[in-house]
Amino acid sequence: METFRSAKVDMADFVLVLTSDDNTNVMIGMVAKEYYNVPCVLARVTDPNNSELLSEFGTEIICQTMLAVKNIEERLGFNERDEE
Amino acid sequence: MRIVLIAGTEVAYHLSRRLQDKGHQITIVDKDEEFCEVLAKRLKKATIINGDGSKRHVLEQLELNVDDLFVALTPNDQNNLIACMLAKKVFKLNRPIALVNDPDNIKVFRKIGVSAVVSPTEILSRAIEDSLFREQITNLIPNSERLSMFRVEMDEDSPAVSKTLKDLELPKDSVIGAIIRSDEVIIPGGETTIEADDALIVLSDPSVQSAVFTVLLGEV
DSSP states (O other), X not given: OHXXXXXXXXXXXXXXXXXXXXXXXXXXXXXXXXXXXXXXXXXXXXXXHHHHHHHTTTOEEXXXXXXXXXXXXXXXXXXXXXXX | OEEEEESOOHXXXXXXXXXXXXXXXXXXXXXXXXXXXXXXXXXXXXXXXXXXXXXXXXXXXXXXXTTOEEEEOOSOHHHHHHHHHHHHHTSOOSOOEEEOSSGGGHHHHHHHTOOEEEOHHHHHHHHHHHHHSOTTEEESOTTXXXXXXXXXEOOXXXXXXXXXXXXXXXXXXXXXXXXXXXXXXEOOXXXXXXXXXXXXXXXXXXXXXXXXXXXXXXXX
């Protein structure tokens, strides 16, 4: 909270939350959105379940796991179609 | 009804022991495998689960019921918040309770929707603050932020003794709600006189409480 204050988060237009800990990111994401009313908040998460929690608060989410899954899926998908 | 504790800290252990004695069924979820085994040995009747209680897939295995009580006790505020949010949003528990280590986070928790918070730091500082007062004063609602309610015992030397209430210069936003005089309760009016050995029940705004003590007891 102290850090938030000194960083003047309440004045920010955009907050990116990118630490390696999911729970920290979710909490900071919620605080930025809900407490400081930052218009646009983007949080990185690894556990897709956490993105559900966060999206309720109107936070933008980047879920690296799902990105990787989708990417792999796409590649596999293309490969399969190529084979057909 | 079950009681689910996230993290097997010392607090969780002692809480479990007390609750078990009252016949409640306890489940403790902790990340640390070794500590789980220690807990399992110490708490024979409790169910101990090794896992991260702030993860949905772990909580799913608990088969949480709407009536279950849920307390997140980890030393990490983020984890407690997430665990409680999951319990509330996903498993529809009524009132998950979070331990908040940093008192600055309390308002954040409330704002986000976890209203039941316990802050050991704050409780400790209040307890110390209270014990700094004289023994004559007892705080009747220690956890209230907006209202102070004290029991103040009078002795012969107290400046308020043998004065009527209307002569007392009590600050605005404070009132003597009741006087306990030898086991009898008196609801006082302006003409009521305070006697030695009375116990006064004083309600006030917290900002004027020390001024009230000064009027009743002299310099505190």
